[in-house]
Amino acid sequence: MALRLTSYEQEMLDGKHGEAKQLAMKIMIKVGEPLGAEEMTEVVSVQAMAHFGSLHIAGRDYLGKLVCMGGECCVPCTQDPASIPFDTWEEMGYDKEYAENQMKLCESVMKLGEYHAWSCTPYVQGSIPRLGQNVAWAESSAVSYANSVFGARTNRTPAGLAICAALTGRIPKFGLYFNENRKAQVKVTVEAGELSDLDYNTIGIVIGKKVGNYIPAIYGIPASATNDNLKYLGACAASSGSVALWHAVGVTPEALYEDPFTGREPLMEFTITREILTDTEKSMCTKNPGEIDLYVTGCPHSSIAEITRLSKLVKGRRVKEGKDMWIFTTAEANNMLKRSGIIQEMENAGVRMMVQTCLVISPLVGDGKYKTLITDSGKNASYLPSEHGIELVYASMEACVNEVTEVM
Numbered sequence: 001m002a003l004r005l006t007s008y009e010q011e012m013l014d015g016k017h018g019e020a021k022q023l024a025m026k027i028m029i030k031v032g033e034p035l036g037a038e039e040m041t042e043v044v045s046v047q048a049m050a051h052f053g054s055l056h057i058a059g060r061d062y063l064g065k066l067v068c069m070g071g072e073c074c075v076p077c078t079q080d081p082a083s084i085p086f087d088t089w090e091e092m093g094y095d096k097e098y099a100e101n102q103m104k105l106c107e108s109v110m111k112l113g114e115y116h117a118w119s120c121t122p123y124v125q126g127s128i129p130r131l132g133q134n135v136a137w138a139e140s141s142a143v144s145y146a147n148s149v150f151g152a153r154t155n156r157t158p159a160g161l162a163i164c165a166a167l168t169g170r171i172p173k174f175g176l177y178f179n180e181n182r183k184a185q186v187k188v189t190v191e192a193g194e195l196s197d198l199d200y201n202t203i204g205i206v207i208g209k210k211v212g213n214y215i216p217a218i219y220g221i222p223a224s225a226t227n228d229n230l231k232y233l234g235a236c237a238a239s240s241g242s243v244a245l246w247h248a249v250g251v252t253p254e255a256l257y258e259d260p261f262t263g264r265e266p267l268m269e270f271t272i273t274r275e276i277l278t279d280t281e282k283s284m285c286t287k288n289p290g291e292i293d294l295y296v297t298g299c300p301h302s303s304i305a306e307i308t309r310l311s312k313l314v315k316g317r318r319v320k321e322g323k324d325m326w327i328f329t330t331a332e333a334n335n336m337l338k339r340s341g342i343i344q345e346m347e348n349a350g351v352r353m354m355v356q357t358c359l360v361i362s363p364l365v366g367d368g369k370y371k372t373l374i375t376d377s378g379k380n381a382s383y384l385p386s387e388h389g390i391e392l393v394y395a396s397m398e399a400c401v402n403e404v405t406e407v408m
């Protein structure tokens with residue numbers, strides 16, 4: 001069935017508002033119609049992607065073409081981390097051609113009017129949709145957070161479509177934009193006693209593996225869970241499965257006062273016990289870890305609270321000779337903590353801040369320099385061994401810091 005358009009949308013399709021909007025509308029109709037979309041919906045913000053590690057030359061040229069066509073974002077648009085740290089790529093030995101391709105993407109992003117955000121946590125940079133608002137976000141952990149923690153609405157928007165949404169303020173309406181598609185399908189009960197920060201990652205991993213892309217309702221998450229805890233739970237469920245929306249009963253907005261199943265029977269039920277969490281933690285360490293040479297954290301990007309906690313753990317210690325410790329974060333968190341001297345203290349102890357970038361989509365590891373990583377991020381643990389061919393240990397933040405640092 002042909003997708004119905006408002007008169008303004010038809011004008012965009014007819015080219016009355018420029019070539020870039022016209023191309024964006026054509027692409028969205030081509031994608032939306034086979035998915036059953038009958039109309040477009042307006043969106044209040046977009047999380048796009050412009051990292052060379054995934055977009056490659058084709059993506060670089062696509063964004064460049066939209067610039068030449070006069071494209072300009074008409075809603076606030078942020079984007080995922082870059083594949084290089086803009087300020088330190090040269091000293092860190094990134095390939096020049098690779099870095100230049102990322103810079104070209106950056107140039108296009110700026111010309112299109114996106115914000116210079118480069119993070120998978122746009123919600124700590126001011127992109128905060130309200131309950132029920134429609135957005136078009138890409139990047140699975142950001143999508144999970146928007147849907148579940150804010151109660152905003154988005155599908156897992158592909159990169160090519162996200163920029164079309166930013167140029168037009170529209171997206172084909174299907175899937176999670178509809179109330180009836182947001183009800184819980186699987187009942188998960190957590191009975192594991194007091195939960196540590198690492199547990200929230202592991203709970204996400206267990207859920208993602210079991211439910212795939214169903215919508216779980218989780219019972220047993222305390223109201224005291226921090227935003228960082230929920231960030232990791234969602235990121236891990238999205239990476240070990242493809243969960244785009246979950247409800248934590250009594251915690252997240254669509255399950256705060258209402259039954260997330262709306263009276264329907266769950267398709268599946270299971271309980272996560274302490275034993276399951278312990279076994280899962282062990283299974284996430286690869287089979288042949290050698291001596292650990294690098295600690296990576298900040299997947300999704302570390303918050304101000306997390307870096308402050310890390311700085312307390314590092315205080316009075318320094319990174320051991322021959323080992324490295326990298327914290328991936330936003331420019332905003334890095335700048336704020338510089339003002340209080342925390343970043344300088346950590347850098348003096350040998351810690352490297354990796355600002356506006358991401359290890360998974362960069363070529364930094366896997367070249368033989370690092371053989372065994374340690375991380376407290378379940379999403380890093382899910383992706384890095386398979387995507388970069390390295391050995392990995394998954395452990396708490398305290399254990400990770402102790403592993404790569406020593407008392408001064």
Ligand code: F3S
Nearest residue numbers: 120141299300358360
């Ligand atoms: Fe963010 Fe990269 Fe992890 S985009 S969620 S730091 S894989």
